[in-house]
Amino acid sequence: MSVTDAIEALAALLGERLSTAAALRDSHGANEAHFATALPDAVAFPRSAAEVAEILRLCADHGCPVTAHGAGSSLEGHHLPVSGGVSLDMTQMDRVLAIHAEDMDAVVQPGVTREALNDALRGTGLFFPVDPGANATLGGMAATRASGTTAVRYGTMRDNVMALEVALADGRVIRTGTRARKSSAGYDLTGLFVGSEGTLGIITELTLRLHGLPEAVSAATCRFPDVDSAVNTVIATIQTGLPMARIELVDEMMVRGFNLYDKGALPEQPHLFVEFHGSPAGVAEQAETFGEIAAEFGGAGFDWSTRPEDRSRLWRMRHNAHYAIRALRPGKRTLSTDVCVPISRLAEAIGAARAESRRLGLTCAIVGHVGDGNFHCGISLDPKDAGEMARVAEFSETLVQRALALGGTATGEHGIGIGKRKYMRAEHGGAVEVMQAIKHALDPDGMLNPGKLLP
């Protein structure tokens, strides 16, 4: 019973789809964030639920850890095999299995990316709205309960996963949920596996809710004299009940990053990037109402993107925030924080974070899905500068503790992974033992993604 034995057995099962090549181990042990590299002993590429189940059975027999790997775009190190073992690369399970246009759902394998799904939906009048920025796999997005710019209108993965097929630690394969829009039939296992970060089972199939492409779309940028004015515009907009499709805050430092990364020329002031979906008349009405609210708070310089290619450029710029932050200090790495607070406390939380980053002398750019009360501080850091790392750690700790004190959460959408385990107790108190009891019930040997989520 050893990892070596497990790899031998897996090689017999998978042939060339089990690899111990250094380049593959390196790529599967790397990450977009600031975590240390953590190499798997091998990388496996299953092609079916049956293969995933067999891999899990073999790994269970040999006490070999298994960590799922999608696009590798996690910002909290979810996919890093910190205890070694097998990196279970799901990207060859990349088929769209069914599109039920009349029911507005699709059935996909976990390695399908959100862009691939939307490509497959072309011509149906439907789309899958959840958009975390990166072209992540849908399995990874479900496992981390991802959301992003459109969650304010269309919800998160919690709201858009209808059913799952999951391989359990002992190789059983179960199905959760149905294609019905709602159900009261027993415990919500779909909801339990969504956001479980590969610690309770491996998602082998997803049934996803689709949405009708809006008849009309309109997007704009709008600048504000200061961050408070922009945030107060958001609060008033949400409280008015305006069905915003996206409402994103970028502060002046983030704008500077965009300009550097993308050779842009946005005025270096706080901005809101907004988008409206609806009928032509509805979109016009929404835009007018939003314009009135923004004007009350000093919003000006509306720049409308009416053509699809202009909107694509706008949101591509926004989605490149992670790289734009790197442009602020070339050659450095980035900590992307992620808290979410009740919207009435948003101005306070963002204001305090900005003051704190100034006090600590950090390069900090703020972007936020502010309609949900969710924002990120992108902190440029040099892992070799121990003093800076300590100040970054202090900033991050204060940010999270403040979010919790304001009634919020340590992570709105990036997940717990490695980086936020230390906050689980502060956020959940005695509920942590309930999570541990569930983990123990489903994965008693702790084989699935060890070192993640639970403290």
Add this chain to the structure above:
Amino acid sequence: MSVTDAIEALAALLGERLSTAAALRDSHGANEAHFATALPDAVAFPRSAAEVAEILRLCADHGCPVTAHGAGSSLEGHHLPVSGGVSLDMTQMDRVLAIHAEDMDAVVQPGVTREALNDALRGTGLFFPVDPGANATLGGMAATRASGTTAVRYGTMRDNVMALEVALADGRVIRTGTRARKSSAGYDLTGLFVGSEGTLGIITELTLRLHGLPEAVSAATCRFPDVDSAVNTVIATIQTGLPMARIELVDEMMVRGFNLYDKGALPEQPHLFVEFHGSPAGVAEQAETFGEIAAEFGGAGFDWSTRPEDRSRLWRMRHNAHYAIRALRPGKRTLSTDVCVPISRLAEAIGAARAESRRLGLTCAIVGHVGDGNFHCGISLDPKDAGEMARVAEFSETLVQRALALGGTATGEHGIGIGKRKYMRAEHGGAVEVMQAIKHALDPDGMLNPGKLLP
């Protein structure tokens, strides 16, 4: 260690709020549906989470079953203490603890009813939309994952419970979730307890999502030549993406029941009851689009309820369906079935149910939250007529098996309770063992609501 000892200990704790009076035991052992009476040994009326926790500890010490009781409006017998023990009546925990208007959430005790919450929200511009018809307690609605007429627009309890306080079987009290709009911080325990029917813990506090009262509301009834035309109108409406606030089907037998119960004079034809929420212009646009779709399928005789009191009368009529079905055969009882299918299969499912009820000679009225693919067949029955009971059982079995075969669920909103346990295996397969493992992890002695949900 006995139920008698438990009751003695509870009496010392609760004084007069622990009762073994026959009248109270009778009322807590009765039900709105067709289930046999099941008397508790005693009824307890806690007033705080701490008291609930202490009750659970004492009952655990003495091996005494505990079954929570809200308004008692369950249609699947959730609140019936089929193994005796204590009926935990939550109705004295009826305080609205906080209304955070600016964050659009409210914190309530579990015994607050949905109407009481909406009364408390008067003047805030906000409302709690989930509306199962009965004036149920919010704790009961969360425990059964209730929904109702407005779910097509505002979602179910799954979507509108943000956080919970829960007392566990061993007396620990935990909190799940926060007041943030979204979170990726660990397992979704809120979602796990919502719909767990009091089998995993007792809900002692809820944080609920509120919604802005629409600026404009418009409702109407519209009649159709046959059920298929009405259902096809619904399918086309949903596929068009029209944001219906309510879209309810009633068949001609249900209309007859309404007319009998309420001295009404609706034409005895299938109808849709619809409601639109939005801006004045938005509502007008939605109504026009809906009217065009309905006309294509032969919809006619639009009767608009523009005044609030007319709308209240309309929805009161709809909510009285359970009693209107009784009016069809006075003195008889009712089985209210509840399946939910993908919307593309709705016409087929409803058509087959109507044919089956005719074949079996049953009095069957159909009402449905058809925008979700959810419908109920209200079957009049005489428990003393063994032949009729057998035909009703056959009808119910066929209905559920067909819903499952069409990719649907055995219950869209009424829950499993007693009546649907026999379908859990057919719907969930091996996932049943996962549910059992979770139950065992949280309630190893099976003390909480025994005989419910799990097969």
